[in-house]
Amino acid sequence: MSETLLEDLDHVGPATAQKLIDAGFSTVEAIAVSSPAELATAADIGESTAAKIILAARKAADIGGFETGDVVMERRKLVGKLSTGCKEFNDIMGGGIDSQAITEVYGEFGSGKTQLGHQLAVNVQLPQEKGGLNGSVIMIDTENTFRPERIKQMVDGLSELYGEDYDYEEFLKHIHVARAYNSNHQILLVDAASELANQLKDSDKPVRLLIVDSLTAHFRAEYIGRGTLADRQQKLNKHLHDIQRFGDLNNAVVLVTNQVMSKPDAFFGDPTKPIGGHILGHTSTFRLYMRKSKGDKRIVKLVDAPNLPDAEAVISVTTAGLRDP
Numbered sequence: 001m002s003e004t005l006l007e008d009l010d011h012v013g014p015a016t017a018q019k020l021i022d023a024g025f026s027t028v029e030a031i032a033v034s035s036p037a038e039l040a041t042a043a044d045i046g047e048s049t050a051a052k053i054i055l056a057a058r059k060a061a062d063i064g065g066f067e068t069g070d071v072v073m074e075r076r077k078l079v080g081k082l083s084t085g086c087k088e089f090n091d092i093m094g095g096g097i098d099s100q101a102i103t104e105v106y107g108e109f110g111s112g113k114t115q116l117g118h119q120l121a122v123n124v125q126l127p128q129e130k131g132g133l134n135g136s137v138i139m140i141d142t143e144n145t146f147r148p149e150r151i152k153q154m155v156d157g158l159s160e161l162y163g164e165d166y167d168y169e170e171f172l173k174h175i176h177v178a179r180a181y182n183s184n185h186q187i188l189l190v191d192a193a194s195e196l197a198n199q200l201k202d203s204d205k206p207v208r209l210l211i212v213d214s215l216t217a218h219f220r221a222e223y224i225g226r227g228t229l230a231d232r233q234q235k236l237n238k239h240l241h242d243i244q245r246f247g248d249l250n251n252a253v254v255l256v257t258n259q260v261m262s263k264p265d266a267f268f269g270d271p272t273k274p275i276g277g278h279i280l281g282h283t284s285t286f287r288l289y290m291r292k293s294k295g296d297k298r299i300v301k302l303v304d305a306p307n308l309p310d311a312e313a314v315i316s317v318t319t320a321g322l323r324d325p
């Protein structure tokens, strides 16, 4: 990542730099990949100035053009694999959940999406040899489903598993949770997340996991009726690009959850399909479909991945956390 300060960019004075930072554009890279309209609104500047700033940022950040395959290969080498704690599940994901990608998990209520989020929030804090990424977590919680008590159970589960004495309070300190009260708030929280990630960048636990649980619930509740569909998809699309950018810039794993329709509905369509339709399908790099099975078992199906075959894994959701059955 470039070390250029915002103030060193042409057309950016100290006041504008501060406005940009307040709006969540705290790095040259974040500015370089924004659109003039987006930047103009966020920092309250004219669009032509915004366009000039973006050009300057692109030069300074040295991103946005073509890359040769070896450069892509270098960045891909940094891709981290976060363990789910379940062997079969890790296997179908090629060894774990990739950083620098969005993984969407969809399924009915109670299928275990939130449990997976909690387990990853614990695992990501572990060192690499234990399947973690030695990182912190940012969680955008839209339905008030985050439960610190559940984290404690999972940390206790880890202590048992490894015969070590993990302190759940330490784990909780590295999970930054924000409630999103509506879809606009949810969108703004990604900016806040970028800022926080930036602050923690050089700490001993940089942010390596972003969870948005649920990605779609607010959008679904707020955009009702056919006339609003295009608007909703457009907002969701931009939101997802912001999220993807977060994952790329922070080399972070991104997990977003999504519901399926429990009963057919003319607006949202097929009951077995995730909400959000095509836009989500194209943006999330990995899609997982979770469903309940017997007892505490859950079936996780990889339905879409760039370079992996579709496959299924069985996991158990136990008090100690996600486990192999």
Ligand SMILES: Nc1ncnc2c1ncn2[C@@H]1O[C@H](COP(=O)(O)OP(=O)(O)OP(=O)(O)O)[C@@H](O)[C@H]1O
Pocket (backbone or CB within 6 Å): 107, 108, 109, 110, 111, 112, 113, 114, 115, 116, 145, 150, 153, 259, 296, 317, 318, 319, 320
């Ligand atoms: N402490 C626990 N011990 C064992 N199993 C648990 C525990 N807490 C939750 N579960 C299991 O996880 C299920 C809830 O799963 P989860 O909250 O992840 O669902 P979800 O897919 O996020 O649903 P929703 O769409 O409603 O948010 C419970 O029904 C239970 O089976």
